[in-house]
Amino acid sequence: MKTVFITGISRGLGLKLTEHYLRMGYRVIGVSRTCSRQLADLIEQYPERLVWKQFDLGNIDDLDTRLEETLSLASEKIDIFIDNAAILYKDLIHRIKGEELAKMVAINVTSPMIVTKMVLNNFMRNKTKGIIVHISSICAHRSFYGLSMIGATKAAIETFSQDTAYEYGRFGIRSNTVVIGLMEIGMKETVNERLTEQLKSISALRRLIDADSVVNTIDYLTSDKSHCITGENIHINAGIL
Numbered sequence: 001m002k003t004v005f006i007t008g009i010s011r012g013l014g015l016k017l018t019e020h021y022l023r024m025g026y027r028v029i030g031v032s033r034t035c036s037r038q039l040a041d042l043i044e045q046y047p048e049r050l051v052w053k054q055f056d057l058g059n060i061d062d063l064d065t066r067l068e069e070t071l072s073l074a075s076e077k078i079d080i081f082i083d084n085a086a087i088l089y090k091d092l093i094h095r096i097k098g099e100e101l102a103k104m105v106a107i108n109v110t111s112p113m114i115v116t117k118m119v120l121n122n123f124m125r126n127k128t129k130g131i132i133v134h135i136s137s138i139c140a141h142r143s144f145y146g147l148s149m150i151g152a153t154k155a156a157i158e159t160f161s162q163d164t165a166y167e168y169g170r171f172g173i174r175s176n177t178v179v180i181g182l183m184e185i186g187m188k189e190t191v192n193e194r195l196t197e198q199l200k201s202i203s204a205l206r207r208l209i210d211a212d213s214v215v216n217t218i219d220y221l222t223s224d225k226s227h228c229i230t231g232e233n234i235h236i237n238a239g240i241l
């Protein structure tokens with residue numbers, strides 16, 4: 001049975017991915033700071049195959065050592081890693097608050113890099129041809145008022161994913177990024193009506209992104225069907241061209 005490690009599984013896309021992989025018969029291990037009612041229901045439904053640990057990825061001191069211990073990774077083999085957890089701090093550039101920005105950089109950039117290091121060591125220790133998927137955003141490719149900082153954090157992750165693919169491809173390890181537009185769930189709640197309408201109107205399909213479309217694309221990237229795809233950014237944005 002394959003094991004998928006997903007960060008940020010309490011709600012939004014991470015919760016959808018957790019449901020999906022459990023339905024597909026995988027074992028899921030995941031972290032978040034809180035446990036939602038929906039996540040608690042899943043833990044009750046799949047006690048054998050879902051392991052959730054409360055963990056704050058924003059605290060980067062000894063992050064890999066603490067996370068490895070929390071998830072008992074010395075005796076655990078990871079097959080797939082989905083770097084999903086992130087936060088959104090939005091503001092115009094002349095109003096940036098250093099503390100808020102530093103918090104977002106820690107969770108969206110530093111932590112995923114350190115967790116990827118931990119996962120790569122797990123892959124190599126177990127000789128696993130592991131698969132990594134990072135989640136990026138349209139904001140790394142297009143400009144929107146107030147979204148420069150999240151865009152910059154996601155651009156960093158896209159480059160990191162590409163370089164992971166380059167350095168570890170020789171071990172059969174793949175790393176790709178899905179770059180998503182505005183989804184109908186999760187962080188969308190913090191996006192105002194004007195930006196929502198703007199994103200709809202500039203997309204060829206004139207719509208937001210449904211979570212199933214993202215889950216199905218990630219499912220493809222984490223399957224053998226995509227065995228020759230690595231180092232790529234796969235855009236899911238209803239045609240923002």
Ligand SMILES: NC(=O)c1ccc[n+]([C@@H]2O[C@H](COP(=O)([O-])OP(=O)(O)OC[C@H]3O[C@@H](n4cnc5c(N)ncnc54)[C@H](OP(=O)(O)O)[C@@H]3O)[C@@H](O)[C@H]2O)c1
Nearest residue numbers: 008010011012013032033034057058085086137183186187
């Ligand atoms: N929603 C969109 O429209 C959209 C668009 C483009 C890209 N994305 C990307 O898609 C991914 C998922 O977004 P979403 O909309 O599903 O977000 P969300 O609903 O806000 O969920 C974020 C998840 O990350 C976890 N998380 C946040 N900070 C954490 C921390 N310090 N330690 C551990 N876990 C933490 C949260 O759990 P706790 O709060 O319980 O810790 C939650 O489970 C993110 O990478 C986001 O940037 C989303």
